[in-house]
Amino acid sequence: MRLSGQVLRSHGPAIGLLAALVLAWELVVRALEVPVYLVPAPTRIARAAYEVRAVLPAHVRTTLTEALAGLAVAAVSGVALAALMASVPFLRRGLYPLLVLSQNVPLVVIAPLIVIWFGFGILPKVLVVAVVGFFPIAVNTVEGLLAADGGMIDLVRSMGGGRWQVLRLVRLPAALPAFFSGLKISATYAVLGAVIGEWVGASSGLGLFITRAQASFRTDRVFVAVLIIAGISIALFALAELLARVVMPWRYTRASTE
Amino acid sequence: MSTSPAAISVSGLTHTFEGEHTVAALRDVTLEVPRGAFASLIGRSGCGKSTLLRVLAGLVTPTSGEARIDGKAVGGRLGHAAYMPQQDTLLPWRRAMGNAVLALELQGMPRDECERLARPLLERFGLGEFVRAWPSELSGGMRQRLALARTFLARGPLILDEPFGALDALTRQEMQLWLQEVWSAAPVEERRAVLLVTHDIDEALLLSDVVHVMSDRPGRIVARIEVPLARPRTIADVTTGEFAALKAAVLRALGRGTG
Ligand SMILES: Nc1ncnc2c1ncn2[C@@H]1O[C@H](COP(=O)(O)OP(=O)(O)O)[C@@H](O)[C@H]1O
Ligand SMILES: [Mg+2]
Numbered sequence: 076m077r078l079s080g081q082v083l084r085s086h087g088p089a090i091g092l093l094a095a096l097v098l099a100w101e102l103v104v105r106a107l108e109v110p111v112y113l114v115p116a117p118t119r120i121a122r123a124a125y126e127v128r129a130v131l132p133a134h135v136r137t138t139l140t141e142a143l144a145g146l147a148v149a150a151v152s153g154v155a156l157a158a159l160m161a162s163v164p165f166l167r168r169g170l171y172p173l174l175v176l177s178q179n180v181p182l183v184v185i186a187p188l189i190v191i192w193f194g195f196g197i198l199p200k201v202l203v204v205a206v207v208g209f210f211p212i213a214v215n216t217v218e219g220l221l222a223a224d225g226g227m228i229d230l231v232r233s234m235g236g237g238r239w240q241v242l243r244l245v246r247l248p249a250a251l252p253a254f255f256s257g258l259k260i261s262a263t264y265a266v267l268g269a270v271i272g273e274w275v276g277a278s279s280g281l282g283l284f285i286t287r288a289q290a291s292f293r294t295d296r297v298f299v300a301v302l303i304i305a306g307i308s309i310a311l312f313a314l315a316e317l318l319a320r321v322v323m324p325w326r327y328t329r330a331s332t333e
Numbered sequence: 334m335s336t337s338p339a340a341i342s343v344s345g346l347t348h349t350f351e352g353e354h355t356v357a358a359l360r361d362v363t364l365e366v367p368r369g370a371f372a373s374l375i376g377r378s379g380c381g382k383s384t385l386l387r388v389l390a391g392l393v394t395p396t397s398g399e400a401r402i403d404g405k406a407v408g409g410r411l412g413h414a415a416y417m418p419q420q421d422t423l424l425p426w427r428r429a430m431g432n433a434v435l436a437l438e439l440q441g442m443p444r445d446e447c448e449r450l451a452r453p454l455l456e457r458f459g460l461g462e463f464v465r466a467w468p469s470e471l472s473g474g475m476r477q478r479l480a481l482a483r484t485f486l487a488r489g490p491l492i493l494d495e496p497f498g499a500l501d502a503l504t505r506q507e508m509q510l511w512l513q514e515v516w517s518a519a520p521v522e523e524r525r526a527v528l529l530v531t532h533d534i535d536e537a538l539l540l541s542d543v544v545h546v547m548s549d550r551p552g553r554i555v556a557r558i559e560v561p562l563a564r565p566r567t568i569a570d571v572t573t574g575e576f577a578a579l580k581a582a583v584l585r586a587l588g589r590g591t592g
Contacts, residue, residue, distance in 0.1 A: 226420040233390040234436040234487055235412025244435070248426040325426050325467040 145204020153212030200272035208261030219253025338404030340526030346398035381552030548590030556586030
């Protein structure tokens with residue numbers, strides 16, 4: 076009971092506002108008699124969701140698999156590159172600008188290229204997600220590794236610890252909060268990456284579902300997919316948050332000042 | 334005296350930080366801490382005390398001169414002195430036990446053996462019930478005791494950089510008496526040598542056999558004052574005439590080291 080009270084207090088305003096918006100949407104669409112292929116009413120979207128309930132789970136499964144696999148690739152490669160950049164100043168100076176530059180190539184340009192290079196299977200979608208998620212993780216983790224406390228590093232060195240031990244005992248744990256900040260951003264964009272990959276060409280997934288719905292002017296179904304994408308994104312974000320709590324229990328103790 | 338080498342011996346040590354601003358931190362520092370002795374190094378803020386300890390820890394290679402630990406030249410070798418840095422350096426991501434055994438673990442000791450060794454010490458330091466606590470869950474005094482336990486479990490003479498500097502006056506006094514107690518609990522021939530850096534004269538006199546007084550930057554040793562008070566010392570000792578005379582001697586030496 077107390078927990079639901081807390082949830083209500085912290086999320087109550089957002090839920091209330093959302094409910095009001097949905098209600099207003101329904102009323103405006105009905106009052107103005109907006110054609111359903113332009114903007115379907117919320118009730119219409121709900122009916123569309125019910126119609127496609129049999130085919131949706133397979134598409135969701137595909138997209139979710141791509142998003143999770145892509146996130147995993149982004150996390151592993153982002154941390155590896157961050158560790159390299161943090162320990163070799165020459166690489167840091169060389170790679171940092173390139174990394175920033177790479178973010179200026181639009182995804183809609185990269186995605187078709189990746190599909191051309193890697194075919195129509197699940198791999199190119201995973202790679203698109205990884206490309207999107209890589210940057211926030213790498214950049215945040217580098218900053219985290221470099222911001223590690225000099226006193227703690229000196230302490231480990233004074234006990235005879237070498238570079239590797241400093242990395243393992245101080246730099247990596249010190250970078251965890253920054254890593255998870257990056258992971259949360261990447262998790263938010265992961266589904267988007269997967270859908271764009273599918274939109275270029277796929278045999279399953281929410282991107283494909285949207286393409287088909289658009290081709291047949293089923294705007295209500297497009298909205299269904301959009302809502303599901305938003306839901307999955309929120310779930311992935313929550314998962315990253317949960318993971319942070321499991322991996323960094325010291326950040327969430329009673330007396331912790333942060 | 335036996336022929337065994339001093340625990341800490343520093344001779345003609347000079348250090349200048351090069352860089353944007355050249356800072357002469359230490360000039361021709363010579364001092365010795367015999368085995369099993371408790372020595373203090375006292376001086377104003379910024380006079381070079383921490384730098385001297387960092388040289389002893391092997392973290393700073395001095396411009397010239399020599400530092401020896403147990404007769405062996407430090408020369409940038411790490412892992413030979415039990416160093417407690419001035420800042421709070423408990424690792425937030427390790428529980429109390431994990432922090433305490435850090436040095437043992439770095440020496441390659443298996444974790445369960447580390448813990449077997451650390452447990453009685455943590456009990457003695459009043460942390461027996463808190464081995465599973467995160468540092469953020471401990472009070473200021475407990476954190477300092479944990480940092481000291483970690484230092485006691487490292488190899489070599491203890492070099493402590495203002496261990497009680499961040500504590501309130503009452504807790505600090507408690508901790509000073511407590512440190513004396515845990516240090517002198519061991520039989521005389523097994524006591525660890527200590528070099529304690531402080532800017533608190535009472536603390537230096539209460540705990541030490543000898544107080545070394547350092548001048549303002551660049552730090553030189555301007556006086557070596559023996560403290561012949563009987564142990565164990567109590568807070569009552571601080572108010573005696575003998576203590577006041579020693580305090581005056583330290584203040585005079587600090588005055589000579591100014592400007
Ligand atoms: N890494 C460094 N580079 C340049 N100057 C330093 C460095 N470390 C300390 N100093 C300077 O050396 C002097 C002595 O510092 P320190 O040994 O920390 O003094 P204390 O511990 O006695 O307060 C100070 O003026 C300080 O600013
Ligand atoms: Mg200092």
